Amino acid sequence: REQLCESVQQCVLHCEVIVEGEMQVYGIEVEITDTNDHAPSFREPETELRISEMTSQGSRFPLRDAQDEDSGQNSVQSYELSGDEHFSLAVQTGPHGDRRPELVLAKALDREMTAFHELVLRASDGGEPSRTGTAHIRVSVLDVNDNAPVFSPAEYMLRVSEDMPVGSTLVTVTATDTDEGIYGHVKYLMKKFTEKASKIFQLDSETGVITLVQSLDFEEGDSFELVVQAQDGGGLYDTAKIRITVTDVNDNAPEISIRSVLSTISEDAPLGMVVALLHVRDQDSGANGKVQCSLVGGLPFRLQSLQGSLYRVVTSRGLDREAVSEYNVTVRVVDSGLRALWSSVVLSLHVLDVNDNAPMFAEERY
Structure with missing residues (x-):
């Protein structure tokens, strides 16, 4: 449980069962206590x-x-x-x-x-x-040693974009000590931090400068809390909290996964017949993660939205193999970010013949 759900109080695993013939999706939740x-x-x-x-x-x-x-x-x-x-x-x-x-x-x-x-x-x-x-x-x-270092302020609040370049300075923490000599010389060190934070942020023990040493990723961590200690040469110290909020940028394109699809369809298929089941997702948040799904071109198919991020591709009008024997259905998904990202998949569908045309003479009389 601790490996599967680190730092999560309720450990629930999610999976899905798809009934191929019925194109139905059933969700399953497994809670590990x-x-x-x-x-x-x-x-x-x-x-x-x-x-x-x-x-x-x-x-x-x-x-x-x-x-x-x-x-x-x-x-x-x-x-x-x-x-x-x-x-x-x-x-x-x-x-x-x-x-x-x-x-x-x-x-x-x-x-x-x-x-x-x-x-x-x-x-x-x-x-x-x-x-x-x-x-x-x-x-x-x-x-x-009668004077301890004092931070001003005692808490730092930062908002940092996830695309900030590696090597950038985030903040300089400062503590002052009115003592002289070794008792007034302040050094800084991290006292409370996660293993992930230790790989992303670096503190200069002499200057108090905190720099970015590894790229941020909003989808992997949207906030960090560090506790910095300022200690003088006599062992007295003060602590300050640094709360870092990572803001999202539109750096993930939407993804389309095909859960089930038909490769052939009869030309006498009824209207509304399901030919594909798709799942759409975008790892970004807010408007950057909001997606719109559509079909490209005036084909005899339409999209049908299901629960969550599932879509069905169904027939919207009759098919005629003698007119069109094969369709390449392009499904396109685009997010709502300021600089929109998109992706697409192509579904190849062959139309099977039925005996819906009688023989015809070229002339009625010879």
Whole structure:
């Protein structure tokens, strides 16, 4: 299920059955339900945090959340922290129900008494039985660094066309730190991103410039969320979110697939007889994905729209083999984009003879 339906709550597979003789289409939906066959896991099983001894009590430090390929109740449900009285755990619930662990400073630090703190973060899912995963956290206590970097703004909203050239600069994130020397030198790094995003976007750790290193494709991903961390030389940091919305361009031509077709037809075929069943689709969205299907030329056939994106080609008037013995029926589909794209298929149809003509003498009298 996790391979077939990555990041999808309800895993439903769709297929179709076509009855050839009746030209009927029946849809089938197969839902694959989840079992608790994956344990929570941390992308970084060992994490080191550098925290100043002047950090005030109650300060919070975001931790990398655990990932569980299962869904629903079988995914990550709770976190717990063990190992040190100086720290406690808080779990924030995001707008989509995701749980985000945060390390909370419960007791003031003193580097001269304890320079390092060893913690264990445990994530548990809600399966029966429950599965768990752990991450080890090592906290290094630093000398005084009383100003953390600050992003302005804290959230960046970008709209990027999917045809933006590779190598383009998307945005420059900036955080300032009023400290001097190493405590005021800020470096940038990605803290939360998907594997796909890591291949598309690149962050310069010194300048904060985010560039495009791989072509965008609206049909493969229409939005991305990155979390960038600015960290000074003393271990203090701030984070900013970058929300990138990819806009669609008309870069996919409509596609026609022939689901069923006749190669021959009798000249006495009744009106409305089905000669072909077609499926039309366009991977673009909006007007770029809206298509119009038509037949080219004044032939004795017409298109009949079915549910979804299915069409039938049926006879619209009588056939006469003695007049026309073969038809090449061109089906053309065009999208509604500003620069419209189109495609077509040709259906070859031979007309079979029936005995509908009596012999005739050239002259009535000899």
